[in-house]
Amino acid sequence: MKILITGGAGFIGSNLCERLLNLGHEVLCMDNFYTGSKANIEKFLGNTKFEVVRHDISEPFNIEADFIINLACPASVPYYQKDPLKTMKDNVYGIFNVMENVRRLNIPVLHTSTSEVYGSPSVHPQPETYNGNVNPTSIRSCYDEGKRAAETIMFDYHRQYGADIRVVRVFNTYGPNMLEDDGRVVSNFIVQALKGEDLTVYGDGKQTRSFCYISDLIDGIILFIDNKNDFTGPVNLGNNYEFTIIDFAKLVISLVGSKSKIKSVELPKDDPIRRNPDLTLAKNILGYNPKINIEEGLKKTIEYFERVI
Numbered sequence: 001m002k003i004l005i006t007g008g009a010g011f012i013g014s015n016l017c018e019r020l021l022n023l024g025h026e027v028l029c030m031d032n033f034y035t036g037s038k039a040n041i042e043k044f045l046g047n048t049k050f051e052v053v054r055h056d057i058s059e060p061f062n063i064e065a066d067f068i069i070n071l072a073c074p075a076s077v078p079y080y081q082k083d084p085l086k087t088m089k090d091n092v093y094g095i096f097n098v099m100e101n102v103r104r105l106n107i108p109v110l111h112t113s114t115s116e117v118y119g120s121p122s123v124h125p126q127p128e129t130y131n132g133n134v135n136p137t138s139i140r141s142c143y144d145e146g147k148r149a150a151e152t153i154m155f156d157y158h159r160q161y162g163a164d165i166r167v168v169r170v171f172n173t174y175g176p177n178m179l180e181d182d183g184r185v186v187s188n189f190i191v192q193a194l195k196g197e198d199l200t201v202y203g204d205g206k207q208t209r210s211f212c213y214i215s216d217l218i219d220g221i222i223l224f225i226d227n228k229n230d231f232t233g234p235v236n237l238g239n240n241y242e243f244t245i246i247d248f249a250k251l252v253i254s255l256v257g258s259k260s261k262i263k264s265v266e267l268p269k270d271d272p273i274r275r276n277p278d279l280t281l282a283k284n285i286l287g288y289n290p291k292i293n294i295e296e297g298l299k300k301t302i303e304y305f306e307r308v309i
């Protein structure tokens with residue numbers, strides 16, 4: 001298949017380009033390089049099955065492909081908050097432009113939504129049937145509500161035009177090719193520990209997160225691409241092993257072998273207290289089962305950051 005990956009030069013996108021090329025697919029990577037990097041895709045440039053085009057999906061485009069995977073949107077808080085109106089356009093104008101190609105070509109599309117659609121959840125762990133608790137006016141809403149609107153638009157294309165849609169709600173994922181300075185907790189802690197700086201924990205660090213290694217997320221995405229059951233999702237993908245942030249910081253320090261200390265800083269506004277995916281649907285429908293434990297995934301990620309910083 002010829003697969004368009006929007007946001008293909010980013011963290012998830014570049015790992016997905018690699019997996020799909022290894023599976024023998026042709027990959028067209030479309031990116032505006034806002035948070036993506038040329039270094040992430042450099043090694044594919046000699047591959048005749050790989051093409052790259054610089055384009056912003058909030059502007060219309062016409063491509064030829066057999067399948068579209070839409071990842072294009074900055075995922076880290078400082079980047080998506082830098083220009084919140086642009087983030088909303090990436091999500092809303094972007095998904096309209098993607099879906100117009102899907103409709104014209106009559107091809108399937110897989111879209112990466114996010115656990116942020118659950119907001120600050122009152123149900124724990126979060127199943128797909130939980131409709132979330134999102135503040136529409138917060139500084140996080142450009143991303144959270146943008147992603148919710150993108151899901152709505154996809155389901156309306158499905159109901160109105162019969163579009164073949166697949167919606168994944170991605171939970172915290174980490175691994176090689178994350179940006180060093182992108183402000184996400186895993187990259188923050190590893191880079192701080194490698195540099196011997198204090199690890200900055202928001203609040204008392206009792207808030208929880210679950211962390212999924214990139215190869216597990218990609219396994220889930222491939223299972224969903226290959227699924228033949230007219231299953232639209234939304235489906236949660238991630239890892240449901242839950243950590244407090246403070247324990248996670250201690251683990252990173254010990255795996256890096258660092259002398260760093262932990263420093264508490266003010267909890268950002270509307271930061272969710274608990275986050276953990278209910279993976280029952282992903283297991284039952286896709287046969288999804290994340291395999292990489294946190295120590296193994298962190299060691300690979302630490303090796304990556306040791307090389308790049």
Ligand SMILES: NC(=O)c1ccc[n+]([C@@H]2O[C@H](COP(=O)([O-])OP(=O)(O)OC[C@H]3O[C@@H](n4cnc5c(N)ncnc54)[C@H](O)[C@@H]3O)[C@@H](O)[C@H]2O)c1
Nearest residue numbers: 007009010011012032034035036056057072073075170173
């Ligand atoms: N990594 C996670 O933990 C996580 C969690 C939930 C959801 N997601 C979603 O997965 C997708 C990929 O996330 P990621 O972690 O790889 O983030 P990332 O920031 O590394 O990658 C996003 C990519 O999209 C590109 N991009 C941004 N806006 C664009 C636009 N308007 N047009 C074209 N390209 C654009 C960026 O340059 C970058 O290459 C995002 O949609 C994100 O919301 C990721």
